[in-house]
Amino acid sequence: MAELAFSQRFLRELAEWEGNASPSEVALLDETLARIAENPSLPGRFPSFYEPATPSYLYRCETVLIHYRPRGDAVDFLNLFFERVGRR
Secondary structure, eight states: OOEEEEOOOHHHHHHHTTOOOOOHHHHHHHHHHHHHHOOOTTTTTTESSSSSSSSOOOEEEEOOOOEEEEEETTEEEEEOOOOOTTTT
């Protein structure tokens, strides 16, 4: 399993998302993060084209989109995209 690193932004987004998520959604996200850590080349990922010099990927997990970057024996989790309830 790769070493995991979480950006401050990812952690803020995760905390906000968890405030509205069900226990089963949280468990599914945890399982998905572990699967990405085990295999950053997980089938179903797609390139983000965010910064071509340091490729990163997006992976959908139900209602969230995980933005991450493999880095040698590590995985950096960069963003967690989700619909913010009650915001426009």
